[in-house]
Amino acid sequence: MGYETDLKLFIDGVWKGSDTGHTVVNPVDASAIAEVPYATKADLDEALAASERAWPEWRATDVEKRGATLHKAAALLRERADLIAATLTQEQGKILAEAKAEVLGSAQLFDWYAEDAKRDYGRTLVRPAGQLSRVIRQPVGPVATFTPWNFPIYLLAKKVSAALAAGCTVISRPPHETPGCTTELFRALADAGIPNGVAQLVHGDADLVSRTLIASRVIRKVSFTGSTGVGKHLMKLCADSMTRVTMELGGHAPVLIFDDCDLEKTLDMVVPQKFRNAGQVCVSPTRFYVQRGIYDAFIKGFAERTAKVKIGNGLDDGTKMGPLANARRPDAIETLVQDAKAKGARVLAGGERGDKGFFFQPTLLADVPNEAEIMNEEPFGPVAVSRPFDTFDEVIEQANRLPYGLAAFAFTENGRRTNLIGDLVESGMVGINTFAISVADAPFGGVKDSGFGSEGGKEGLESYQVVKAIHQA
Numbered sequence: 001m002g003y004e005t006d007l008k009l010f011i012d013g014v015w016k017g018s019d020t021g022h023t024v025v026n027p028v029d030a031s032a033i034a035e036v037p038y039a040t041k042a043d044l045d046e047a048l049a050a051s052e053r054a055w056p057e058w059r060a061t062d063v064e065k066r067g068a069t070l071h072k073a074a075a076l077l078r079e080r081a082d083l084i085a086a087t088l089t090q091e092q093g094k095i096l097a098e099a100k101a102e103v104l105g106s107a108q109l110f111d112w113y114a115e116d117a118k119r120d121y122g123r124t125l126v127r128p129a130g131q132l133s134r135v136i137r138q139p140v141g142p143v144a145t146f147t148p149w150n151f152p153i154y155l156l157a158k159k160v161s162a163a164l165a166a167g168c169t170v171i172s173r174p175p176h177e178t179p180g181c182t183t184e185l186f187r188a189l190a191d192a193g194i195p196n197g198v199a200q201l202v203h204g205d206a207d208l209v210s211r212t213l214i215a216s217r218v219i220r221k222v223s224f225t226g227s228t229g230v231g232k233h234l235m236k237l238c239a240d241s242m243t244r245v246t247m248e249l250g251g252h253a254p255v256l257i258f259d260d261c262d263l264e265k266t267l268d269m270v271v272p273q274k275f276r277n278a279g280q281v282c283v284s285p286t287r288f289y290v291q292r293g294i295y296d297a298f299i300k301g302f303a304e305r306t307a308k309v310k311i312g313n314g315l316d317d318g319t320k321m322g323p324l325a326n327a328r329r330p331d332a333i334e335t336l337v338q339d340a341k342a343k344g345a346r347v348l349a350g351g352e353r354g355d356k357g358f359f360f361q362p363t364l365l366a367d368v369p370n371e372a373e374i375m376n377e378e379p380f381g382p383v384a385v386s387r388p389f390d391t392f393d394e395v396i397e398q399a400n401r402l403p404y405g406l407a408a409f410a411f412t413e414n415g416r417r418t419n420l421i422g423d424l425v426e427s428g429m430v431g432i433n434t435f436a437i438s439v440a441d442a443p444f445g446g447v448k449d450s451g452f453g454s455e456g457g458k459e460g461l462e463s464y465q466v467v468k469a470i471h472q473a
């Protein structure tokens with residue numbers, strides 16, 4: 001399927017090239033597939049000026065009209081889903097079915113926020129007759145977004161759809177691994193008639209783009225998804241300009257498997273979920289704590305299913321897992337697996353990298369000690385780690401032992417235990433007998449080192465608004 005190699009920046013309604021850039025590679029075999037132009041300082045200044053110019057008119061645009069533009073963009077994403085999904089697979093490696101689901105999920109976000117923004121009511125306070133005090137929310141202003149390569153369209157759509165619906169203008173810097181598919185999101189907005197300067201795309205050097213945008217007084221809000229380290233760095237830059245932030249950072253999701261779960265059904269759910277997007281998911285189920293009585297049966301069933309996961313080119317029928325997204329990932333996973341083995345972990349499936357491209361085998365490690373780096377550092381790859389537990393209190397302590405707190409999962413049929421897990425686990429999202437935690441109408445975000453602020457749901461819209469209290473006597 002065709003891959004658009006003529007990539008451009010989208011600034012003030014104009015598609016433009018640049019003299020500098022970066023080579024985009026296909027992670028299946030590391031072959032070059034395109035050159036992405038990098039924004040210069042002058043391009044960024046132009047984008048900032050356009051964003052500031054466009055904001056007053058966009059915020060004053062009737063919410064119905066803003067919504068209609070977003071609905072149109074959603075329809076175009078659906079119409080072009082096959083082409084965009086193929087581009088995503090070639091740039092990032094995930095299998096075509098997952099890529100298409102990502103595009104359709106992104107369209108749903110635009111539809112959802114187009115409607116949600118219409119129901120933003122504010123409130124009035126109780127006052128004596130003749131007086132009025134009201135609380136309103138207003139768009140925060142021009143927004144800068146920085147998004148990663150694991151769900152390059154969906155994570156970008158989460159930010160852009162909510163910000164535009166709230167009445168903000170947006171400048172987005174997508175990751176350099178996936179410029180083609182992210183460009184398609186802006187093409188859909190452009191073709192839907194988004195006014196010049198309202199939604200702009202600046203590929204480029206991450207440091208230059210983030211420093212320039214954040215230092216500018218034009219940008220009133222930064223929304224970042226990525227690693228905790230880069231998140232902390234961007235927060236420091238934002239402190240100097242008192243810029244608001246939403247930080248969607250790493251995770252290390254615990255999965256609590258109790259002996260009353262339906263074992264076969266649970267295994268059929270958790271194994272494909274672990275290897276979805278080759279494990280490069282911030283809410284990927286990672287630390288499997290299994291009640292001792294079913295531990296052996298669980299890891300045996302997990303290993304058998306893992307060995308059957310077919311890896312290959314995500315464009316090919318039958319492939320269940322593609323390569324990792326960039327050369328850094330197999331290197332990092334190999335180091336973590338070697339370290340765990342040296343510290344006593346058993347490799348029950350996989351454990352090796354591929355001989356070409358950025359592949360790493362779907363891997364299960366058992367009896368992994370807490371001292372192993374992989375029990376502490378987000379693996380962000382196709383590796384599940386497991387260990388047995390005995391008591392409820394013990395497993396809650398293990399689940400909460402890391403500085404991360406993004407998602408947690410549990411499999412049990414016990415209702416009282418379910419309630420307790422919901423209360424006691426330190427995370428922004430909890431899935432009990434389900435992995436469906438990233439949906440348009442619910443907040444998604446972390447606690448502790450996993451960041452703060454929510455995307456999705458009403459909370460996602462509010463993150464692009466400021467609150468004002470107006471009192472009248």
Ligand code: NAD
Binds near residue numbers: 207227328380
């Ligand atoms: P990274 O931290 O270098 O980059 C993460 C993202 O931030 C990338 O898209 C990158 O382009 C961008 N980025 C990097 N430096 C930046 C800067 N100065 N300003 C603005 N944006 C910047 O990580 P990586 O090597 O791409 O991935 C390593 C780790 O990051 C993973 O192991 C995982 O823990 C984490 N990660 C998390 C998510 C998530 O969804 N939360 C996504 C991708 C990566």
